[in-house]
Amino acid sequence: MVYTLTRRELLIGGVCVGAAGLLPRLALATASAESxxxxxxxxxxxxxxxxxxxxxxxxxxxxVIRAPEVLEQIDFDAHQQIRFRDEAQLWGGDGGGPGIGFFHLGRYFKAPVRIYAVEGGEARELLYSPDHFEMPEGHVARNLPEDIGFAGFRVMDESGKSDWLAVLGASYFRTSGPFGQYGLSARGIAVDTASSKAEEFPRFSEFWLERTGDGGLILYALLDGPSLSGAYRIAGGPPDKGIVQDVEAALFTRTPIEKLGIAPLTSMFWYSETNREDAKDWRPEIHDSDGLAIWTGAGERIWRPITNPPIVTTNAFVDENPRGFGLLQRDRDFENYQDDGVFYEKRASVWVEPNNDWGAGSVQLVEIPTDDEIHDNIVAFWVPREPVAGGQALDFSYRLHWLAAEPHPAPIAQVVATRIGMGGIPGQPRPPGARKFAIDLEGPTLAGLDRQSGVTAAVESSRGKIDNTDAYPVVGTDRWRVLFDIEAQGHEPVTLRMYLRQGGDALSETWIYQYFPAAVV
Structure with a gap:
């Protein structure tokens, strides 16, 4: 079973505790910096x-979970009442780099982490103190031991009032991206996600923080779980230079692992224009990401719109030495979301770019049914083809780009919208069970082309009948539209593939979709 996070906006709610400052920057009057x-x-x-x-x-x-009965009482609302003291930030205001704040333990994050400040090849552990945060009189957290520890940390921007990187829970971390809005998360590793075994959640148990001198931060982390341990080095710059993180992961397995997910990304998708029948909310669309993009080792560009399937599904895209993949939010139009509270159009896209050869394997996309926006129900990662045995040492190096779109866009047309509706031709009897797909594309390879330019849509399906295929420029725009009907019966999903071509040349990326005929009424 795949674990899904609830209370997804916890990180944005400012629920955090303070951190002691690195000598001599501690600003608390209640205790000496040395302590x-x-x-x-x-x-x-x-x-x-x-x-x-x-x-x-x-x-x-x-x-070891200490005082679990007290931590259980610190639910979301109680957690919101705890305020981190700004003056207690590590390195806060010294001009040498980002300040660091800390998250408090509670019901959803009971396991403490150890955190160290690194300078000159030496590390000193930051010790927890209740002096680092404020809470109301009589708050249940006042009953915790005075050395209970931290749940995680956040990296502040220059103002010291807002953060751009948050690390909290298991091996999750995320940034505010190019628009200052949190959305999907990255993870250190995924173990047996959507496999025949119960999923494991290895956790970052210790962190070492080191400033780079140019405003950036190097995060080192020790990973541990039932099946493996690992050492991570994650180096990234501040938002004003673009949020890019170089990740080095050295993994050491204890036991065989059925499915090892490298560079996992976790996101949320409820509905979009592709599944309007699921739109129970008043907002037109609700999702952190709307598609999986892949740049294969052979150079093919793939776009797979994310779906909200009727059952848990896993799709594997077999490849060798992929050039990159990512969960993207391509739709950046506020009108399509109408949410001025959480701003889905500002959610970051995340692109994974391998820095070394990953060999043979597959990019896998896991989609879990959901009926609300509070669940992270989408996971994407790389799975090596070779079985992972116990006692192995594995090294992976990759770059995470938190951005608006792909960092290396192809000079071909991209899919910008996928819509689904009733099949057939208006004014004529509608074939029972037929659905019409309308796919919009735009890009430099379509510039100046018209209906007489010999542009056609290559459409394939794993089963069923394709009919009424057409491709044409959309009047008054730079877009082209592909229309086709699919007639398929039964419960088995249908895999659809489409791309635009002119003669023997591909003009667009390859669109791939998983369609569930029985799920459509």
Missing amino acids: RFGPAEPFSFDLLKRRARELAGKPYAAP
Whole structure:
């Protein structure tokens, strides 16, 4: 079963606690700066990898949850009442880089993490104190031990009032992207997601934070879970330089893993113009991402619109040494969302760009049915073809681009909308069970072309009958539209493929869609 997060806006709600500042930047008057740090110890990424390898050679030990009965009472509303003290930010206001704030433990994040500040090859642990945050008199969190620990952290922007990177829960992390709006999340690893086994959630249990000197941050993390351990180095710059993170992951397995998901992305999709029958809310569309984009090792560009299927589905796109993939939000028009509270049109797209050869495997897309926007029901990741055995060492290097669109757009037409409606021809008897697809595309390869230019749509289906195919420029726009009907009976899904061509040349990316005939009334 795939785990789905609820209370998705928790990170935006400002529920966080304070952090002690690195010497001499601690601004709390209630205690000395020295008391906020553990002793100095050597640190490097090589030392962290050595520790992860040694950890994988031992039996897994689950995190110890202290005062669980108190933490259980800190629900979403109680968590909202805890306010991080701005003056307690690590490095806050010293001009040398981003300030760091901290998240408080609670019902949804009970396992504490250890956090260290790194400088000059040495690390000192930041020690939790209730002095770092404010809460109302009589708040249940006041009953926690005074060394209970932190749940995670957030990296502040120059103002010190808003954050651009948040790390909280399991191995999840996300940024506010190019528009300053949180949406989908990245994860360190996915283990047995949508497989025959129960999904595991390895967690980042310890973090080391190091400033780069140019306003950026290097995040080191120790990953641990029942099946593997790992060492991560995630280096990224501040938002004003574009949010790009270079990730190095050294993984060490304890046991065989049925499905290992590399560079996983987690998002939300409820409905769009593709599944208007699911639109129970007043807003026209609700989603953090509207499609999976893939740039294959062979150079093909693929666009797979995300769906809200009737059952849990997994689609695998077999490839070798992919050039990139990502969950994207292509629709940036406010009129299509009408939500001025959470601004879905501003949700970041995330593109995964491998920095080394990943070999043979597949990009996999997991889609889980949902009837609300509070569930993260979409997952995408890379799965190596070779089985993962116990005792293995695996290294993956990749770059995460948090941006508005693909960082390396192809000089061909892209899909900009997918719509589905009643099949057949107006004014004539409608074939029972027929559905019409309308796909809009735009891009440089279509410039100056018209109906006499020999442009056709190549449409294929895994089963059923394709009819009434047409491709033409949309009057008054730079777009082309492809129309076709599909007639298919039964419950099995239908895989559809389409691209525009002129003679033997492809003019567009390949559109792929999974259609469920029985789900349409």
